Amino acid sequence: MGQRASQSGESYGRSSSLLESIESDPPPLSREPDDSSGGRISRIARFPRRAVLRLRGQGLLLPSVVSAGLFFLVPLALLLVYSFGSVNLLDYQVYFGWTISNYTSIIRSIYLGVMLRSLALSLGATLACLLIGFPVAYTIARARGRRQAVLLVMIMVPFWTSFIVRTYGIYNVISYNGPLDRLLNAIGLVHGQLQSLLFQPAGIGIGIVYSYLPLMVLPIYVALERIEPNLLLAASDLGAGPRRVLRRVVVPLAAPGIVAGCFLVGIPATGEYTIPAILGGGKAVMYGNVVSDQFLSLGNYPFGSAIAMALTVLILAVLLWLRSRAAKVESRTSR
Amino acid sequence: MRQRRVTMSGVITTLVMIFLYAPIVAVVVFSVDRDPLLLHWTGFTVHWYDVAVHDPGVSADFVTSLEAAGLSTVLSLAVAITAGLWFRRASARARRMFDFLTYSRIVLPEVLVALGLFTLMQKLGIPLGLWAIIVGHVVFNSAYATVIIQARFATLGMSLEQAAADLGASPWRVFRRVTMPLLRPAVLVAALLAISFSFDDVVSSLFLGGTSAETIPVLLFGMIRLHVTPEVNAIGAGQMLITTVTFAIAGLITVLRPTGAGEMLGFGRRAAR
Numbered sequence: 001m002g003q004r005a006s007q008s009g010e011s012y013g014r015s016s017s018l019l020e021s022i023e024s025d026p027p028p029l030s031r032e033p034d035d036s037s038g039g040r041i042s043r044i045a046r047f048p049r050r051a052v053l054r055l056r057g058q059g060l061l062l063p064s065v066v067s068a069g070l071f072f073l074v075p076l077a078l079l080l081v082y083s084f085g086s087v088n089l090l091d092y093q094v095y096f097g098w099t100i101s102n103y104t105s106i107i108r109s110i111y112l113g114v115m116l117r118s119l120a121l122s123l124g125a126t127l128a129c130l131l132i133g134f135p136v137a138y139t140i141a142r143a144r145g146r147r148q149a150v151l152l153v154m155i156m157v158p159f160w161t162s163f164i165v166r167t168y169g170i171y172n173v174i175s176y177n178g179p180l181d182r183l184l185n186a187i188g189l190v191h192g193q194l195q196s197l198l199f200q201p202a203g204i205g206i207g208i209v210y211s212y213l214p215l216m217v218l219p220i221y222v223a224l225e226r227i228e229p230n231l232l233l234a235a236s237d238l239g240a241g242p243r244r245v246l247r248r249v250v251v252p253l254a255a256p257g258i259v260a261g262c263f264l265v266g267i268p269a270t271g272e273y274t275i276p277a278i279l280g281g282g283k284a285v286m287y288g289n290v291v292s293d294q295f296l297s298l299g300n301y302p303f304g305s306a307i308a309m310a311l312t313v314l315i316l317a318v319l320l321w322l323r324s325r326a327a328k329v330e331s332r333t334s335r
Numbered sequence: 336m337r338q339r340r341v342t343m344s345g346v347i348t349t350l351v352m353i354f355l356y357a358p359i360v361a362v363v364v365f366s367v368d369r370d371p372l373l374l375h376w377t378g379f380t381v382h383w384y385d386v387a388v389h390d391p392g393v394s395a396d397f398v399t400s401l402e403a404a405g406l407s408t409v410l411s412l413a414v415a416i417t418a419g420l421w422f423r424r425a426s427a428r429a430r431r432m433f434d435f436l437t438y439s440r441i442v443l444p445e446v447l448v449a450l451g452l453f454t455l456m457q458k459l460g461i462p463l464g465l466w467a468i469i470v471g472h473v474v475f476n477s478a479y480a481t482v483i484i485q486a487r488f489a490t491l492g493m494s495l496e497q498a499a500a501d502l503g504a505s506p507w508r509v510f511r512r513v514t515m516p517l518l519r520p521a522v523l524v525a526a527l528l529a530i531s532f533s534f535d536d537v538v539s540s541l542f543l544g545g546t547s548a549e550t551i552p553v554l555l556f557g558m559i560r561l562h563v564t565p566e567v568n569a570i571g572a573g574q575m576l577i578t579t580v581t582f583a584i585a586g587l588i589t590v591l592r593p594t595g596a597g598e599m600l601g602f603g604r605r606a607a608r
Contacts, residue, residue: 060421063414067477068436071470075451082454135344136351151348158355160582162575163535164552168559168567169358172365179357210354271444274537278559288446295450296542305454308447315443 076312083305094301102306111290115307118287119270121201125208126216126266132209133216133261138250140217141224152221159214167278170210174203174279199281207275212268216261223257224250256329263322267315287311359575366568373565383569393554393570400550402465403540404533407472411529412522414473415480419488419518420510440478448474449542456543463545471539476532480525487521520588527585535578 083103085096106112140151158166174180174197181197197203227250235245251258269286276286291311294304366384370377387393422430440448452471456463499513500506515522540550549557551574558567 058421060417062417063410064418064421064433064436064477064481067411067414067473068440071452071474072436072440072448075448075455078455078458079447079451132347132351135347139344139348154352155355157579158359160531160586161359161579162552162571164537164555164559165362165571165575166359168555168571169362171559172361173358210358213351213355267442268444271446273446274556278556288444292446292450292542295453301454304450308450312443312447319442 079305079308081305082301083309085302085305087300087302102303103310105303106307106310111307114285114290115287115310117201118285118290121205121286122208122266122270122272125205125212125269126262128205128209129213129216129265130258130262133213134220134254134258136213137217137220137224137257140221155214155217163211164274166211167207167275170207171198171278174198174206180206198279199283201280201285204276204279204285207279208265208269208272211275212265215264219260219264220254220257223254223260227253256326259322259325263318267318270315271311362568362575363572365565366572368565368568371565373563373568383565384573386566387569387573390566393551396549396551396554399465399468399544399548400534400552403468403472403548403550404530407469407476407533408526408529410469410473411476411480412526414477415484415525416518416522418477418481419484420514422485423488423493437478437481440474441482445475445536445538449539452539453542462547463543464547465544467543467545468540468548468550471543472529472533472536474539476529479532480529483525483528484518484521487518491517524585524588527581527588531578531581531585534574534581 081096082094084098084100085094086099086101087094106115136155140148140155143151172178176198178198197206231249231253232245235249236242240248271288272286273288273292276289280286280289287307291304291308294300294307298304364376365373367379367381368376369380369382418433422433425433449471452467452474453463455461456467461467495517496509496513499509504512534550535552536550537552537556540548540553541556544550544553551570555567555571555574558564558570
């Protein structure tokens with residue numbers, strides 16, 4: 001309690017030079033001559049000081065404590081506790097304990113293959129996003145003025161529309177005898193027996209690329225836009241062909257944007273539930289579905305919690321790795 | 336050589352634009368197509384909209400969606416504004432921890448948080464339903480609103496509020512007459528984004544709604560999975576209109592007024608998740 005008071009007192013002292021200047025050197029006009037202790041100015045000045053102190057109190061943090069603590073940290077902590085528990089699959093009663101059997105059974109279970117395949121699918125979709133998104137970002141970065149603004153807005157607008165409707169839209173596109181089926185047939189990639197992409201991993205990949213492509217394009221565009229044009233000129237003056245300029249100058253300089261884009265697409269894609277649930281036809285093919293199924297249909301909360309925790313740790317590890325890399329890049333460029 | 340590469344990426348860009356827009360346009364076109372099998376264009380009709388509007392299930396879900404969006408937005412704004420006031424005074428260490436909590440709510444996949452809340456509600460015996468959905472939406476909406484409002488606070492400084500306090504305004508009066516008007520554009524943008532995210536959310540609404548509360552996106556999710564009827568297109572087009580318009584207004588405000596939220600619009604909710 002006392003510590004809290006002294007903390008806010010300190011911050012008050014640092015930032016209230018305005019208040020202090022009025023108190024110590026009040027404008028002579030409004031000061032009443034014979035009023036030495038309870039003057040109007042000092043009373044007014046003292047009142048807000050107390051009141052502002054109250055407003056600054058840590059009580060302001062309460063709503064955030066509820067939304068970030070009770071609604072976010074506590075549920076995650078509960079999953080962590082559950083992940084060390086066990087369940088009786090006959091009556092779905094959960095027993096708490098400190099067993100690591102949920103974690104060891106991840107490695108042994110059939111789910112390991114499912115999970116690895118789901119991670120490979122997220123990775124593949126992210127790379128596909130990169131391959132498609134880079135040329136688009138490049139085109140936008142090279143465009144000028146009005147054309148550039150229009151292209152940027154055009155990339156973003158689908159992202160602003162409804163997520164569920166867009167997933168439904170792509171469902172129509174890849175469904176049996178849909179436009180994509182007919183196109184693939186026409187160019188001869190698929191023969192005779194129509195092989196609908198719906199309910200196939202590739203179809204889910206298309207859905208993810210479709211939904212998350214703008215998130216790949218934007219950061220790459222920002223990185224490309226920052227490249228000093230003289231560097232490209234210098235590279236070609238020194239005899240590098242356009243291909244070489246792209247490979248040795250443009251791509252390395254756009255690397256931060258590429259990394260950011262992969263992260264912005266990869267993490268939500270891994271945890272994606274809706275797209276695979278619609279395009280995968282109920283088969284658990286992405287990590288998000290595998291986890292959800294344990295809770296929603298199989299009722300094995302402890303095992304579900306363990307694979308949820310495994311995903312959380314994986315994401316945190318990727319984030320920390322990214323941060324350390326970013327720090328390294330920063331120290332290299334500042335040298 | 337250089338010319339050819341440019342056209343290459345230009346061609347890809349054109350194809351990508353078609354790829355991005357065609358499925359959305361198709362949904363809208365099908366929503367006014369008379370053919371109940373949705374195979375061919377057989378003429379214009381508003382029949383499917385008529386069916387959707389008069390479907391009591393759809394209206395009930397629409398009301399649920401509005402309630403979830405409205406209440407979660409109000410609560411998220413309360414969280415974000417108080418957090419912004421606190422943040423200005425916090426120590427560097429407290430700020431770092433706070434930022435970590437804010438961004439982790441945005442970055443972690445929604446599935447994990449929703450399942451955690453689902454388990455917590457079961458454990459505590461709290462029934463799933465509208466309030467559970469609202470709680471789920473507040474988790475991410477308050478994080479986005481916090482980022483937006485914090486960015487605005489950072490550009491404001493404190494001198495105007497201090498001047499008002501020095502002139503004798505009570506803290507509440509300072510907040511109402513000085514702080515809030517300065518924050519208004521950012522609050523408006525945060526509110527519109529929260530409404531749009533809430534109105535478009537599937538995962539939290541699906542896991543936390545239980546059997547008693549269903550939002551429009553969850554209804555669409557079920558309809559698409561189980562039985563595709565032409566009505567889906569009409570409901571979908573309507574839902575899309577609402578989220579897009581809300582988002583577009585937020586975008587316009589960001590362009591026209593200082594909010595400090597520029598890149599938020601670019602990256603949106605799914606952005607960092």
